[in-house]
Amino acid sequence: xxxxxxxxxxxxxxxxxxxxxxxxxxxxGYVIALILGLVFAFLRRSGNRWVSMPVGFLVEFIRSTPLxxxxxxxxxxxxxxxxxxxxxATGAFALGLHYATYTSEVYRSGIDGVPPGQxxxxxxxxxxxxxxxxxxxxxxxxxxxxxxxxxxVIAMFKDTPQLLAITVVEMLGGAIAIGSETFRxxxxxxxxxxVYLVVALLMAWVARIVERRYGQVRV
Amino acid sequence: MTTTNGEFITFDGVHKSFGKxxxxxxxxxxxxxxxxxxxxxxxxxxxxxILRMLMTLTRxxxxxxxxxxxxxxxxxxGEALVPASDAHIRKVRSRITMVFQHFNLxxxxxxxxxxxxxxxxxxxxxKDEAEARGRELLEMVGLGDKLDAHPSQLSGGQQQRVxxxxxxxxxxxVLLLDEVTSALDPEIAAEVLDxxxxxxxxxxVTMLLVTHAMKFARDVSHRVxxxxxxxxxxxxSPEQLFNEPExxxxxxxLRSVLDET
Numbered sequence: 001x002x003x004x005x006x007x008x009x010x011x012x013x014x015x016x017x018x019x020x021x022x023x024x025x026x027x028x029g030y031v032i033a034l035i036l037g038l039v040f041a042f043l044r045r046s047g048n049r050w051v052s053m054p055v056g057f058l059v060e061f062i063r064s065t066p067l068x069x070x071x072x073x074x075x076x077x078x079x080x081x082x083x084x085x086x087x088x089a090t091g092a093f094a095l096g097l098h099y100a101t102y103t104s105e106v107y108r109s110g111i112d113g114v115p116p117g118q119x120x121x122x123x124x125x126x127x128x129x130x131x132x133x134x135x136x137x138x139x140x141x142x143x144x145x146x147x148x149x150x151x152x153v154i155a156m157f158k159d160t161p162q163l164l165a166i167t168v169v170e171m172l173g174g175a176i177a178i179g180s181e182t183f184r185x186x187x188x189x190x191x192x193x194x195v196y197l198v199v200a201l202l203m204a205w206v207a208r209i210v211e212r213r214y215g216q217v218r219v
Numbered sequence: 220m221t222t223t224n225g226e227f228i229t230f231d232g233v234h235k236s237f238g239k240x241x242x243x244x245x246x247x248x249x250x251x252x253x254x255x256x257x258x259x260x261x262x263x264x265x266x267x268x269i270l271r272m273l274m275t276l277t278r279x280x281x282x283x284x285x286x287x288x289x290x291x292x293x294x295x296x297g298e299a300l301v302p303a304s305d306a307h308i309r310k311v312r313s314r315i316t317m318v319f320q321h322f323n324l325x326x327x328x329x330x331x332x333x334x335x336x337x338x339x340x341x342x343x344x345x346k347d348e349a350e351a352r353g354r355e356l357l358e359m360v361g362l363g364d365k366l367d368a369h370p371s372q373l374s375g376g377q378q379q380r381v382x383x384x385x386x387x388x389x390x391x392x393v394l395l396l397d398e399v400t401s402a403l404d405p406e407i408a409a410e411v412l413d414x415x416x417x418x419x420x421x422x423x424v425t426m427l428l429v430t431h432a433m434k435f436a437r438d439v440s441h442r443v444x445x446x447x448x449x450x451x452x453x454x455x456s457p458e459q460l461f462n463e464p465e466x467x468x469x470x471x472x473l474r475s476v477l478d479e480t
Binding site: 120123126127135136 | 321327340
């Protein structure tokens with residue numbers, strides 16, 4: 001078997017186009033995961049069982065089924081209920097929803113990590129529920145969850161090739177397209193792997209900086 | 220300062236159990252406006268539960284708790300008493316605050332912000348007014364130079380003094396002190412108690428205290444309630460209760476705490 005490094009190099013322009021798609025899916029999906037995860041965490045804490053139980057079931061359901069199945073599901077089901085979204089938007093949404101079930105667990109453990117005395121002090125000062133959340137609980141819970149949330153961006157980015165299943169052409173898709181034209185797959189796929197590696201390492205580096213800046217809990 | 224109204228805080232038939240363990244057994248007593256009452260007794264006798272009920276941190280199973288004519292957990296609807304809405308609880312609770320054994324300062328806020336948080340966001344005071352008052356209170360507890368410190372940078376005694384300033388900043392009618400020196404070394408505890416003595420002398424805030432600092436209790440309280448197994452077994456002036464306790468259980472309790480210190 002011969003491996004031509006020039007083939008890796010030649011694939012790079014296609015890889016960069018694919019990278020933009022992967023980053024878009026990750027970025028949109030991550031924002032969805034951050035917000036929806038917090039919503040899930042709140043709803044599951046709700047004192048109303050008619051809210052907390054269905055949401056708990058939904059979260060467990062999504063978390064326990066493969067992302068790939070969910071991608072296909074939304075790709076075929078959304079048009080049936082009259083929602084026409086691009087494959088990329090559908091993919092980003094499915095990624096976000098899937099990871100929201102993970103982030104909701106992270107938020108939950110972060111919130112549970114705030115000592116009960118903090119809630120009691122907020123009650124003793126008669127702070128409103130909203131103020132207690134925004135000024136007391138979340139500012140203490142969020143630093144605890146920053147490291148775990150950082151890891152999920154990277155995990156999510158590495159899951160973007162699955163979007164290929166619903167026709168989103170990111171890096172792996174681009175590599176396979178090159179392969180089917182040139183009948184050489186190893187070089188473009190190596191190029192895709194290389195770009196994933198570099199970007200994931202960069203993301204880990206940024207995550208560590210963010211963690212150092214915001215991830216400190218003062219006790 | 221003397222009692223102006225014997226029925227400022229009322230407990231009427233209050234019952235609380237945790238599982239099979241009866242913590243308060245059909246308890247009734249009242250506290251006058253401006254009165255300072257110390258609750259003593261062995262641990263598990265229900266003293267802290269009383270403070271926590273007044274602060275709405277623990278709900279009674281039965282009975283009513285009144286604060287200046289309003290019920291804390293009930294609302295009058297015509298002649299009937301119905302369970303109180305959150306808004307009603309918040310309204311009655313706004314007159315009460317509490318200082319905790321473990322301080323419970325907000326670690327995400329600097330010292331001054333801890334003190335101004337409720338005045339600004341609950342009482343709706345302008346920021347500069349709240350900060351001026353906050354500085355004054357922190358000055359009073361001897362921490363005028365720590366306004367910009369984080370709670371984590373302070374010693375336990377300093378944190379507790381901030382917590383006292385934070386409680387006073389909401390202009391409470393009722394101040395609940397739950398073993399506020401139990402987590403502190405004796406020497407540090409003395410600083411905190413000195414601050415509380417000053418407050419007792421200079422304000423007419425109604426105080427309910429749970430403490431093991433008997434000398435302090437004797438100095439500041441108008442009345443001492445001795446608890447045992449969820450009931451009040453003795454209710455007397457500090458002179459009476461500490462010098463000539465009537466009940467055998469009170470005598471043995473006082474002997475054991477005085478031996479400790």
